[in-house]
Structure formats: structure tokens, C-alpha cells
Amino acid sequence: MVNAKGSNLPKVKRLNRSSILETIYTYGPLTRAEIADRLGLTQPTITTVIAGLIEKGIIREVENDKEEFTVTLGRKAAFVDFVPNAFYIIGMEWIFSTNYYCICNLLGEIVYRETLESYQDDYEKNLSQAIAAVKRMLREQNIPDEKVLGIGVVIAGLIDSDNQIIRFGSVTGWRDKHMGEELSRATGFPVVMESQGRARATAVQLFERMRLPEIYAYYFARHGVSCIMMTHGEPMKCGNYGAGELGHMLMKEDGPLCTCGKRGCLQTLVGEMSIEKQCVDLIRQGKAPILEQLTEDRDVPGINDILKAVECGDPEVCRTVEEAARYMGISISNIINFLSPELILIEAALMNSELARRRLTEAVEEHIFPFQKEDIHLKFIPADPYHGARGACAVAVKKLFLGSP
Numbered sequence: 128m129v130n131a132k133g134s135n136l137p138k139v140k141r142l143n144r145s146s147i148l149e150t151i152y153t154y155g156p157l158t159r160a161e162i163a164d165r166l167g168l169t170q171p172t173i174t175t176v177i178a179g180l181i182e183k184g185i186i187r188e189v190e191n192d193k194e195e196f197t198v199t200l201g202r203k204a205a206f207v208d209f210v211p212n213a214f215y216i217i218g219m220e221w222i223f224s225t226n227y228y229c230i231c232n233l234l235g236e237i238v239y240r241e242t243l244e245s246y247q248d249d250y251e252k253n254l255s256q257a258i259a260a261v262k263r264m265l266r267e268q269n270i271p272d273e274k275v276l277g278i279g280v281v282i283a284g285l286i287d288s289d290n291q292i293i294r295f296g297s298v299t300g301w302r303d304k305h306m307g308e309e310l311s312r313a314t315g316f317p318v319v320m321e322s323q324g325r326a327r328a329t330a331v332q333l334f335e336r337m338r339l340p341e342i343y344a345y346y347f348a349r350h351g352v353s354c355i356m357m358t359h360g361e362p363m364k365c366g367n368y369g370a371g372e373l374g375h376m377l378m379k380e381d382g383p384l385c386t387c388g389k390r391g392c393l394q395t396l397v398g399e400m401s402i403e404k405q406c407v408d409l410i411r412q413g414k415a416p417i418l419e420q421l422t423e424d425r426d427v428p429g430i431n432d433i434l435k436a437v438e439c440g441d442p443e444v445c446r447t448v449e450e451a452a453r454y455m456g457i458s459i460s461n462i463i464n465f466l467s468p469e470l471i472l473i474e475a476a477l478m479n480s481e482l483a484r485r486r487l488t489e490a491v492e493e494h495i496f497p498f499q500k501e502d503i504h505l506k507f508i509p510a511d512p513y514h515g516a517r518g519a520c521a522v523a524v525k526k527l528f529l530g531s532p
């Protein structure tokens with residue numbers, strides 16, 4: 128019979144390994160002594176685990192280029208860090224019009240990326256595309272199966288990330304699609320799934336190595352809006368589908384009709400689809416001459432066309448963007464008044480415009496208490512079309528490599 132002490136040992140080892148890997152992710156490269164310090168573990172424990180990871184080709188020693196002294200016996204202690212290409216992860220994000228695919232290495236560097244046209248709400252066709260893309264990308268990039276940790280998927284909507292099921296696709300209307308199981312069966316790789324906001328927040332936490340406070344918020348807006356509260360490196364979770372959906376928060380009782388059937392939801396005021404729709408109306412009414420010129424060859428202007436028109440000073444387009452930025456600012460001030468996080472990271476293509484950033488900041492300052500201005504920091508993350516697919520990779524690293532729940 129295995130005694131209690133004996134049966135706990137593998138678990139302790141696993142936990143130690145997992146915390147060491149996570150610490151190197153967040154703060155690395157680090158010396159063994161620094162890891163021991165951070166985790167309150169003994170140096171022999173760290174040395175043993177690191178030796179095992181070096182032998183497996185996951186961790187390597189790198190040059191210590193820190194200015195301050197970490198000198199032992201006249202020599203700087205070496206840093207340890209991940210071997211970037213020890214493993215790869217395939218990430219994908221489907222948005223209604225486009226499907227983004229990428230391959231990341233262990234440090235979250237995108238080593239390959241491609242954009243494919245979406246089959247919109249045809250789930251089966253999108254799934255077949257993904258299965259073929261995974262196989263083809265690995266073959267073309269010469270990546271053997273044993274180097275692949277798994278696949279991460281990000282989809283807009285309510286995602287059951289414990290069971291890898293799309294409970295509700297927000298633009299597609301999909302219900303209960305067991306995508307994780309189907310993709311895994313067809314490719315042979317484990318699959319993890321997550322929502323757009325939570326995956327992006329996880330990528331920043333894991334891959335960017337930013338010095339982040341213990342509690343902060345990640346605000347993400349595209350067609351919908353979410354705000355993820357991060358506490359001690361983890362996205363806050365309530366109930367089955369995570370927390371942080373903000374798009375249907377009521378902002379204006381007599382506002383525009385939302386896809387949910389109600390009026391005046393936040394996403395009808397700040398979502399990209401709604402801004403694009405307002406701009407189409409402006410063009411039709413002859414009120415957006417610069418934007419009209421910029422998009423002569425297209426039916427619908429994209430967010431980048433709209434921001435270009437703002438830069439060129441198209442007055443009505445500027446007004447539309449300013450109004451959206453103002454509502455975004457008000458929604459952020461509501462979060463500040465409710466939860467008071469010291470940092471809010473904001474990712475929205477709309478914020479690539481300086482005018483929009485200014486309006487948002489003004490609206491936030493107008494709606495919070497004056498004394499909060501000093502304590503709360505807003506930081507804009509430049510929007511990138513591959514952030515979702517890379518976020519999917521980060522979630523896969525967390526669940527399949529670090530062993531997070």
C-alpha cells in the first residue's frame with residue numbers, strides 16, 4: 128500500500144515544476160537563486176527541477192546581462208530561460224469575416240501566420256478549413272507532431288472552456304458546438320478553447336513579461352466588448368462561461384437596436400460593426416466625402432479606413448469616432464467606480480487614433496473621482512489582428528504545459 132507521504136510526492140514535484148515554469152514565464156530570465164527567492168523554495172529543489180528541464184531541452188542557460196551584482200565566486204550566476212522552439216502551439220481565432228491562424232513557439236513568438244477567408248456562420252466548413260490548415264501548416268513549416276503542445280481556439284461568444292464547447296456564437300448564433308472534441312479527434316492534438324478577451328489577457332500576462340500589478344483589468348473591444356479582471360495572474364471566473372462580458376450593458380435607453388434584441392447596449396455605441404454602419408449612413412447622406420474617396424472600391428468601410436478619414440479630418444467621421452470613444456470612456460469609468468483596479472489595459476482598434484484616445488481619457492477623467500486620477504493608469508495596447516490567435520496559444524501553454532486548471 129502506498130502511504131500518504133509517498134503518494135503526495137509526485138504531486139508536490141508537479142506543483143513545484145509548474146510554479147517554477149510559471150515564474151520563469153512571468154519574470155524570466157532569472158537566476159536559480161531569484162526563482163528560489165520568489166517561490167520560497169530551497170535552492171537545491173530549484174537546481175534539481177531546472178536540471179531536469181535542461182535535460183529535456185525545455186530550459187537553457189542564457190547570459191546574465193543585468194547590471195546589478197549577482198556575483199558568486201567572482202562570476203555572475205547564469206540566467207535560465209525557455210528554449211523558444213522547444214515546443215510549438217497552433218492558435219486560431221475565427222471572427223465573422225476572417226479566420227486567423229498562427230503557430231507560436233514557447234515564448235509566444237509567432238513563427239508563422241496566415242489569414243483565410245471565413246465561411247461565416249457555416250460551422251462545418253470552417254471546421255474542415257481548420258483541420259486542413261493545421262495539417263498543412265505543420266507540414267510546410269517542418270514541425271514534427273511531437274513538438275506540438277496542442278491547439279488553442281478563440282471564438283467570439285460564450286465558450287465553455289472546461290469542456291471546449293461553443294455554447295453560443297455571438298455573431299454566428301451557433302449553439303452547443305463541441306468544437307474541441309471534433310478538432311482534437313481529426314488532428315490528434317489536444318484542444319483548448321477560450322473567449323476573445325480572456326485569451327488576450329492571458330497572452331499579455333504570460334508572454335509580454337510586463338511588470339503588472341496583482342489586480343488589473345483587460346478591456347477589449349471589437350464588435351463586442353469585454354473586460355477581464357486579472358487577479359494574481361489569472362482571469363477572474365464566475366459561473367461556467369467566465370466573467371467580463373460587457374457588450375450588452377445598457378448605456379442609452381433609446382439607443383440603437385442590438386443583435387440581442389434590446390436597445391442601447393454598449394456594443395451598439397462602441398463596437399466596430401456599429402461604427403462601420405454609422406459611417407455607411409454618413410457616406411449615403413453625402414456627409415463623409417474623405418471616407419467616401421478612401422473606400423471607393425468597397426461597399427463597407429473598415430475600421431482602418433475610418434481611422435484614416437479621421438486623420439484626414441473628415442468632420443462627421445471624426446464626430447462619430449469621438450462619440451464612440453466617449454462611450455467607451457464612460458464604460459471604463461463605470462468599471463473604475465465599481466472595482467478600482469490600478470491599471471486598465473485597453474485593446475481596441477478604435478484607439479489606434481490619437482483623437483479617440485484623447486476623448487476616451489477625457490471621458491474617464493470626467494466620470495471618476497478627482498483623487499482617483501493619480502491612482503489609476505490607462506495603458507493602450509496596439510490592436511493586432513493576430514492577438515486572438517496568439518492568445519489562444521497562451522491559453523494552450525497555460526493549460527497543457529503549465530498545468531493550470
Ligand SMILES: [Zn+2]
Nearest residue numbers: 375385387392
Ligand atoms: Zn445587446
